[in-house]
Amino acid sequence: MTLTDKRETLLAISGDKSDGGELVGKDPRKVSPSDLSLLFRARSPLKALRARCLDCCCGNSAEVRKCTATDCPSWPFRMGKNPFRAKRQLSNEQKAAMAERLRQTGGVA
Ligand code: SF4
Numbered sequence: 001m002t003l004t005d006k007r008e009t010l011l012a013i014s015g016d017k018s019d020g021g022e023l024v025g026k027d028p029r030k031v032s033p034s035d036l037s038l039l040f041r042a043r044s045p046l047k048a049l050r051a052r053c054l055d056c057c058c059g060n061s062a063e064v065r066k067c068t069a070t071d072c073p074s075w076p077f078r079m080g081k082n083p084f085r086a087k088r089q090l091s092n093e094q095k096a097a098m099a100e101r102l103r104q105t106g107g108v109a
Contacts, residue, residue: 050080
């Protein structure tokens with residue numbers, strides 16, 4: 001897709017008079033998923049945040065990890081994970097039940 005195609009896919013002339021006929025970004029909910037898939041590699045918000053942080057640090061993942069901009073809204077998510085989600089902890093009984101279920105189904109859920 002050329003840059004012109006990309007602009008036509010993602011931008012439109014504003015219908016708001018106060019924008020004076022300028023190009024504005026379309027509502028992404030109104031862009032087809034196939035076009036979005038063609039134009040954007042990250043398909044989840046966390047991956048998009050990680051990609052944004054890498055872009056912010058010129059692709060240097062060590063710099064992303066060491067980022068000191070704690071006022072940035074992306075800071076908690078810069079490693080591509082959601083730290084607000086508690087890591088799932090299984091009891092020994094749950095682990096045994098899961099192993100048994102996997103054994104019975106041959107690993108098919
Ligand atoms: S968290 Fe740090 S690396 Fe990520 S966008 Fe913000 S300033 Fe850049």
